Amino acid sequence: MSRVFVAGVGAVSPAGWNVAALRQALDQGQPLPTEPVVRPGWEKPLQVRPVPSPATRPEFLAHPRLRRTSPITHYAAAAALEAVAGLRAKHDGNCRLGLVVCLQSGCVNYSCRFFDEMLKDPATASPLLFPETVFAAPASHLATLLEAVSLSYTLVGDPACFLQGASLGAQWLEENRVDACLIVGAEEANWIIADALWHFERRAVLASGGGALCLCGDPEMSAGVELMAITDPHTYSARNSRLRAAQAMRGQLGQSSPGDLLCDGLGDSPRANAPELSAWRDWTGPRVSPKRILGEGLMASAAWQCVAACDAVANGRFAAANVSLVGSNQQAIGARFVRADSSISHFSSDGS
């Protein structure tokens, strides 16, 4: 069995446009400020945590394919480019890249805009918008932007799907179909998703952004982190509750050393948190809960958890980190990342 390493990570979040900003927000541990989003027919807006405008316009937005893309593609692209930056420097472009983009709500901004236009008058609904409503659109743009992509899938599911994506990437590496594989999770916030979330969890704050892991099989390409385990997907069903699935996931990850980190998926909803809290009730070590600081980013949250875990290990703050993804309505999956051989270079302190 081959080993799988993390070659790089990338993140766009309400904290900013790179991993360093994510790290800083998590270190500070304070929930980030929210902004109002108006929903039709309501005087009181809902609160969301959007991605702030970048200090300077990202260069990649000059690419012709990204001209009309929606924010979800921008977040996915920025996170992906950050994650592959080290790889590109080492490989000079001669690298077969796999791409797995994971989404839960997907391209909702353009979907709402197009549907709204269509309801007003189908004859004038913009043909430019419709292609950007497709789940596969961000992957398509990324493949063009990154050029070296030879294999691409878009997976849809609840946030635990991000680790299904990581296992698919590991599989492609194992079969030598790719030299490295980017796993990207991204979401964009708009009023309708905030409204839908409000129906479930009045206290949850929707967030937008993206995160990316670049996996590789070559230890020389590694940034100092090794993927050690991804549990089975414990699917919720009539016979398998969310609590039972979370406990099974926890059981498969096994015992950790006292100093290991836990990156969990706890947010602001006691009801949603209950199964995960129960599964990890014996955990006494350090833990970080990105959703409590950044908000409910759906698939992006799952990516932030994995990025935060890898970043903490890469920077030597922890020897190992567990990720707990107890998804909202599909499955619970966990993962464990450890420090790779010390001879291997690590992520730089600015996250690049």
Place this chain on the structure above:
Amino acid sequence: MLFPLSPPPAAPPRVVVTGTGIVTALGIGWKPNAEGFRAGRLAFRPVSHFDVSRQRVKVAAEVDLPDALPPTGLSRRQVARLDRAGAMLLQAACGAWQQAQWQSADNVPLVLGTTAGGMSLGEAYFRQATRTPRRHRRQTTRAIHYQAQIQGRMVLDALGFDGPITIISNACASGTSAIGHAWDLIRRGQAKRVLAGGYDALSELVFSGFDALQALSPTVCRPFDARRDGLAMGEGAAAVALETLEGARRRGAAILGEIIGYGTTIDRHHLTQPHPEGDAALGAMRLACEAASVTPADIDYVNAHGTGTVLNDSAEALAIRRWAGGRAATLPVSSTKASIGHLLGGSGAVEAVVCLMALREQWLPAQGVFESPDPACNFPIVHQPQDARVNVALSNSFGFGGVNATLILRRWI
């Protein structure tokens, strides 16, 4: 564990199909569909599920769903929450499960392809949220059941099995990608059995989107015809029960066919247009042939992606010519989208089942409309019902965004 991966078997097991379920505008189940595809019957009619009075195009291939679903483990309340897409998926999954005579079990992966999931529920959510925003009735249910993974969970609950659910959304290649991924899982020893398929229902947003792009034919869908002017929309679902040959033989299952190859590539040319030379399509066909250890000379029938748009068909025709070489001149090709329209995430799965029908019953699926051959297509288009020796069939699916996927299926004797 998903990782570390278990060591692959010394030799990849052969993967056979022991059950199929199919739902199209031609009917539900094998028989009406086999008769319809063999004859090249057309199944289009005026759209009745939403208002198309202000659209350019007003027809599609709509499915007539029965009033009641087959008896399953779902409660009446669960059944009431299914939208059309979920109901079609469930029909197809039940058909495949029952034909395979599988029993309730743990750890049977479900791999599905879809582009829209429960889109009609999303549309209903949007309408209510914008027109009567203070009214919350059914909004929570819509928000849940809109998601494709919930439709997958309904299949698990209906048929009484547990296992991981993987939803692949590679646009119009989704159904083929799902079956190909399922084939991969069994070949790598990660599963003994997989239920796989694809589905999509007609939705107002998607219909309007293709209409806005002027990709829909205002006349009639005529793939590879010199006068082709666009695609036709359809809806439907198909599922296949895949298992190892060894497992199927051990339990004495009837084998319907074998999947022997899968290839997938990415076309980076444009979000909605294929590379004009068909490079990625060519790559997918070559990869699938390599996996299947066959050459174009071994292929007896190609079920083309064949949407009927000018750009898709010219690129695919060129790709087939480049891939098949001298064999192209005698290689039967047809697009069954002429009969049932483009089912998007469902098309690849339905077309795989059509290939199984052709392999099992030894006929070529006729393309119901074909009038003026495009000189760019120097291969014979099957446009009349005909019996034929079909041992190996190839099915192409190419998606918006550029994922190209090809399956190769073999007759089981």
